[in-house]
Amino acid sequence: MGAMLKMKASVFSLLTFLVLAPALTRSLNPSLNDDVLGLIVFKADIQDPNGKLSSWSEDDDTPCNWFGVKCSPRSNRVIELTLNGLSLTGRIGRGLLQLQFLRKLSLSSNNLTGSISPNLAKLQNLRVIDLSGNSLSGSIPDEFFKQCGSLRVISLAKNRFSGKIPSSLSLCSTLATINLSSNRFSSPLPLGIWGLSALRTLDLSDNLLEGEIPKGVESLKNLRVINLSKNMFSGSIPDGIGSCSLLRTIDFSENSFSGNLPETMQKLSLCNFMNLRKNLFSGEVPKWIGELESLETLDLSGNKFSGAVPISIGNLQRLKVLNFSANRLTGSLPDSMANCMNLVALDFSQNSMNGDLPQWIFSSGLNKVSFAENKIREGMNGPFASSGSSFESLQFLDLSHNEFSGETPATIGALSGLQLLNLSRNSLVGPIPVAIGDLKALNVLDLSENWLNGSIPPEIGGAYSLKELRLERNFLAGKIPTSIENCSSLVSLILSKNNLTGPIPIAIAKLTNLQNVDLSFNSLTGGLPKQLVNLVHLSSFNISHNHLQGELPAGGFFNTISPSSVLGNPSLCGSAVNKSCPAVLPKPIVLNPNSSSDSTTSSVAPNPRHKRIILSISAIIAIGAAAVIVIGVIAITVLNLRVRSSTSRSAAALTLSAGDDFSRSPTTDANSGKLVMFSGDPDFSTGTHALLNKDCELGRGGFGAVYRTVLRDGRPVAIKKLTVSSLVKSQEDFEREVKKLGKVRHPNLVTLEGYYWTQSLQLLIYEFVSGGSLHKHLHEGSGGNFLSWNERFNVIQGTAKSLAHLHQSNIIHYNIKSSNVLIDGSGEPKVGDYGLARLLPMLDRYVLSSKIQSALGYMAPEFACRTVKITDKCDVYGFGVLVLEVVTGKRPLSTWKMMWWFSVTWLEEHWKKAEWRNVSMRSCKGSSRQRRRFQL
Structure with a gap:
């Protein structure tokens, strides 16, 4: 009996062990499941559109092989979670609090929203938090940093956080990097931040912070980078900043700092970037600035600095970018600056500098030079006369709004790398140099508001990269060169307030990128090319105050052109000028197929020296009888011929040599015809022999044959010779209908240019369309x-x-x-x-x-x-x-029945092939394979 009981007890113990063994195993190593559980809960709170987290499964015993997860090789615990730039959305949930050994959390450049959990920083081992580049919002709770442990990097940049920066941030004594830029933080900074002695990078830029920098800034002895730009800080820079001897980058731009620069800043010998632009600093540019020999970028623009540029600037041999624009500087540049051989960009615009433009500027390898809005008078001609490969490096040259005089240097073509040239608002005279055409890389050319004369050189077409051409307010004359069509990238063409003459060239219509055109206040004549309607990007086209005439182009931008853009052209017509256009603008010209260009005689006056011949009465009677007989014979013959050859007169009427001209006087001769060109072009007479030339035939249709011919100005036209003369209405009805068709204008209609009428021959003259x-x-x-x-x-x-x-x-x-x-x-x-x-x-x-x-x-x-x-x-x-x-x-097909059969059977066949019946017509969410198959 006892043995029996012992056996039952043993079996029960074994069963108990088998049942509880897994639970005991989990209890002995609970951490492994904590990491899996925490990450699965975190995943449940976010959406993963790219499926990067598809490898995360709750069935796994460890997350160490999951995407973006890194574990410690010793403990197999998660120490890093890096999920940057995966387009994740949703909120950062509480699941991450399970990762007790987490050292680095990086979720930057996603679309995460919501607020930040105050418990996140309680992870004692967390050293790096990077949540930058999301859409997180709200304020950061003050307790967030109270248990920051060993936190070394915190980056919340480029989010939507607002409110105050938590004062508990001052408790994170191990912080080396703070980046709270590009948010909406406001109010003054907590003073404790300036006591974080381990801090190396402090970036609070692009917020709404205010207040002053306290004197305790000298505690930041390890500081390398400080960026307070784009805030509302004020006051002066404290002297203590000179104690931050490791500083390499200082950016205090776009604030309200004022006063002089402290002399202690000359101790910052390692500083290579200093940006103080757009503040209220005043006084002279300090001479000690030349002691900062590591400087590569120095930007003091947009302040109130006055006086001359210090000679010590020449000591900055590593300097690449120097910007002193928008100050109150006077004098000229010191010659010592020629030692700054690494300079790439130099900007002294918007000052009161005078003197000469130093020649070293054009031989130092600079990419950008701007001296706009100063009082410089001399020095522009000399530098261009020399040569050197360094000229090719100059890309941006702005000398506008100065007092330069004389002619534009003819050697300016040596600056072959120029992309922008602005010499506007000076007193330059003479012609535009033809060397402008050598500037193949030029995007912007601005010579406006000078005293330039002569014509626009045809060589301007050589600058084929031009996007903006401004020549307004000069004394330029002559025609707009047709070579402008080579500048196919042109966006702005401003030629207003000159003395330009001649027509607007059709070449402008080929500049399909044009957006702004201003040709106002010139002496342009002729009509507007109808091809201008092809400029689909136009936003302004000002032709006011010229001598233009005719009808405005119909269609596109010109249907809504402002009336102010066409004022001052009395002969223009159209809705924009509130003036209707006649059906035929000029006096119609008349075609006489029997006329000749050589027949210039009309009535000849009798010569008094010729001997007068007196005929006898019998001679007169004989001549009269003979004439009656001849006339009778001719009349009968003509009547017979008219019956036999009524269908051949149309061809005879067109038997013209290339030299034949059209009479401009109406005639009642039965063999004469009337030609009306709606454009008023008198040069239609050339090429009419082509109508009987099979080589010039373009095709035949139900209404007649179509031929191609070329006008004297080189413009091709298509002429339809109607072959239904017996069915055509009377001349009055024909002309009324044709004129109605001639008024129809649309970009997608072939334009009817004119017509020719005789009783037995009718021609319609169309624009020639080249594409078939x-x-x-x-x-x-x-x-x-x-x-x-x-x-x-x-x-x-x-x-x-x-x-x-x-x-x-x-x-x-x-x-x-x-x-x-x-x-x-x-x-x-x-x-x-x-x-x-x-x-x-x-x-x-x-x-x-x-x-x-x-x-x-x-x-x-x-x-x-x-x-x-x-x-x-x-x-x-x-x-x-x-x-x-x-x-x-x-x-x-050739019959309606067959056409219907074709339509129905063809569509039914392709309908079945597409398997469209398997695709939902309501949601159109068929598989990609099905959608691909439904392609006709």
Whole structure:
């Protein structure tokens, strides 16, 4: 019995051990699970969009292999957590308090929000806290630093903390780095901060702190960097700062410090960066400044320093950046500064300095030189005369608002590395040197407000990197050079208040980056190039007070141009000047195909010296009878010929040699014609022989053949020779309809330039579009389907805009198809052949004739019914077919039935291939594989 009891007890003990063993194991090593638990709780409070914490799992026994986690090799406890720049969001929860051995916590450059836990600093082993670059807010509780233990680095920069800096910060005697910059901390600093003797870096910049620096600053003997910039500190700098002998960086800029600089600062022999700009310091620049031989950057700008620049500045041989701008300095630069051979940037602008500009400036390898707004008179001509490779290093030269006179140095082209040249507001005379064209890197050229004369040199086009050109308020004359088109990066073109003449060159329309143009107060003439509407980035275009004429460009910026920008041009017309434009601005010129440029005789006065011939009565009767017989024969012959050759007179009327001219006088001769150019261009007479030259034929359509010819000014035009003369309305109706079409202006419509009329021949003159038709781009190239999706969308959008504009003008296209959509050199669509059916008296019989079979497939069913009124909906139908053609790259078929079959079957086929039915139409959240497959 006893043995039985002992056996049962043994079994029970074994079972108990097996059940409790895991719990006993955990109790013997609880720390391992504390770290896992703490990090899992921390992860639950944040969102990880990049999935960087996906390796963190509560099933792991240790977090030492997790991303961003570092453990001690001895204890396997977490000692570092570094999760910088992972776009983490959410709050910093209490889970981190479980990491009792944590030494470094770095969560910088994320999107964490909320306040900071007051218990975080209670982690006794924590040495580094970096929470910079987040969106943490609120105030820091005073107890945060009361148990800071061995904390050495605290960085809360670039957050939204506000309120006072906790006074408990003074208790962290081991702190070496404090960075609380770029927050909203306010009020004075706690005095205890100045007693943190271990402090090496103190950055409190870009806050709302105020007050003075106390005298106890000498306690910071280990201080290397102090940055108090962009606050509201005031008072003077205490003498004790000279005791911080290890200081290398001092930045007190953008405060309200005042008084003189303390002499003790000359002890800061290790200082290489000193920025005191935008304060209220006064007095002379101290001579001891030359004792700071380690200085590389010295910025005293924006203060009230006066007097001359001390000679001791020449001792700063390591100096790279020197900025004394916006003070009250006088005199000239000391020659000793030539010893500062490492200078890169020199700025003495906005002072009262005079004397000469020293020559060493242009031979010392400087990158930036600014002496703007001083009283310097001499020294600009001499330095440019020398040569040296150091010239190439100068990139920024600003000598504006001084008293320089004489001519701009012709050798300025030696400064080949210049990116900015500003010589404005001086008294320079003479022409702009042609050497400006040698400045290939120049971005900004400002020669405004001088006494410059002559013309703008064509060589200006050599400075092709120009982004800003300012030449206003001079005495420049002549034309704006067309070479300006080479400056393709130009954003601002300011030429106002000069004596410029001639037209505004079309070259300006090629500067597609232009935003600001000011040509006001000149003597410019002629019309505005219509191509200016292509300047899509324009925000201002001032042409006021010139002698410009004609119609303002239609479209783009010019639809909303300010009336003040066009004042003072009496001959301009358009809505901006509240003056309507006539249909034909100049007097129409008249075409007489039978005239000759050599026929200059009209009526010749009789020569009194010629002998008068007196005929007898019988001779007169004989001559009269013969004339009657001849006239009768000619009349019968002419009548017969008119019947037989009514269709050939149109060609005969065009049989012109290249030298033929057009008569400018109206005529009633049956063989004469009337030519009207809406632009008033009298030079249409050249190239008309091309109309009978097959080599110049561009294509044929339902309304006629199209030919290309070139005007005398070199401008190409397209001429449509209508082949439906028997159907054309009367001359009065024809001209009324054509003039209406000539008034239509839109960037996506081919412009109608003019027309020619005879009873048997009609010509329409259009702008020439060089890129070919949409039909050619879609169907006639090697491989087909050249156009990218962006280009196809642009074509569809531009075509839609053009049709909308036509319908707003009560014009129906009637013949929309891909061969009537042209592509210009910049890839923009231009719709042609619009409104031509209005020239015909019987539309219903014409549109179904064999002459426009190419439009079948695009034509709405209404065209087949004579009783239905044709409306703009027919254009919409054709546009829909065009959209299908552009999207699919397929040709519309020759019958409506086949076209419908094509549309339905093609779309149904691709619909099935796309497996679109598997994709949610409500949320469009199908898999990426499904979305990729649904691509036509």
